[in-house]
Amino acid sequence: MGDLVLMACAFSSLMSSVGGGIYFFLQEKENNRKEEIIAENQASPYVTMYLECDYKGKSFEFKENVESSVKTPFKSIIVPKGFKVITYSKVDKGGVKLTLGGPSDQKCTSVHSFEVTKETGNEITIDTGDCDPSRPGGCEVDIF
Numbered sequence: 001m002g003d004l005v006l007m008a009c010a011f012s013s014l015m016s017s018v019g020g021g022i023y024f025f026l027q028e029k030e031n032n033r034k035e036e037i038i039a040e041n042q043a044s045p046y047v048t049m050y051l052e053c054d055y056k057g058k059s060f061e062f063k064e065n066v067e068s069s070v071k072t073p074f075k076s077i078i079v080p081k082g083f084k085v086i087t088y089s090k091v092d093k094g095g096v097k098l099t100l101g102g103p104s105d106q107k108c109t110s111v112h113s114f115e116v117t118k119e120t121g122n123e124i125t126i127d128t129g130d131c132d133p134s135r136p137g138g139c140e141v142d143i144f
Contacts, residue, residue: 030054034107041078042103047085047116049074053108062116069093069113078105082119087111 037055041048044061051057053075060074069091079085079102089095091112100106101119 038078038105042080042105044080047080047083047102048078049111049114050076052076055107063118065115065117067113067115071112074111074114075109076105076107077109077111079103084117084119086115086117088113 034055041055046061046063048055048059048061050059051072051074055076055078057075071091077085077087077100079100081102083102085100087098087100087109089098089110089112093113095112098106098109
């Protein structure tokens with residue numbers, strides 16, 4: 001009886017190790033997929049936005065200056081060098097404002113309106129420190 005219990009414990013331990021190994025293998029595979037997508041799109045001549053987090057779902061590419069408001073939010077963004085994207089959490093430039101300078105990415109966010117601009121190299125960013133959540137426009141955050 002003791003041998004049977006010991007064998008069951010050993011088998012359970014083995015299965016946990018194998019299952020855990022498979023889980024970590026799949027996680028690593030997913031992380032590599034994300035890194036490849038980010039590297040590929042940061043080298044591209046356009047901003048890429050996805051309808052799902054983690055760079056999944058339908059993607060849209062923006063090559064030139066564009067401003068838009070959408071009902072279905074974009075959930076992840078890849079900004080290559082030479083571009084700047086200003087995102088807003090609500091339609092019509094409402095809610096929280098987030099500025100992304102390339103190269104950068106956001107793996108999970110919610111963008112209902114945005115501005116994409118192709119930088120000329122002459123831009124200057126000044127942090128005014130005026131983040132006030134009670135203000136109608138929300139907070140402004142620049143990421144470079």
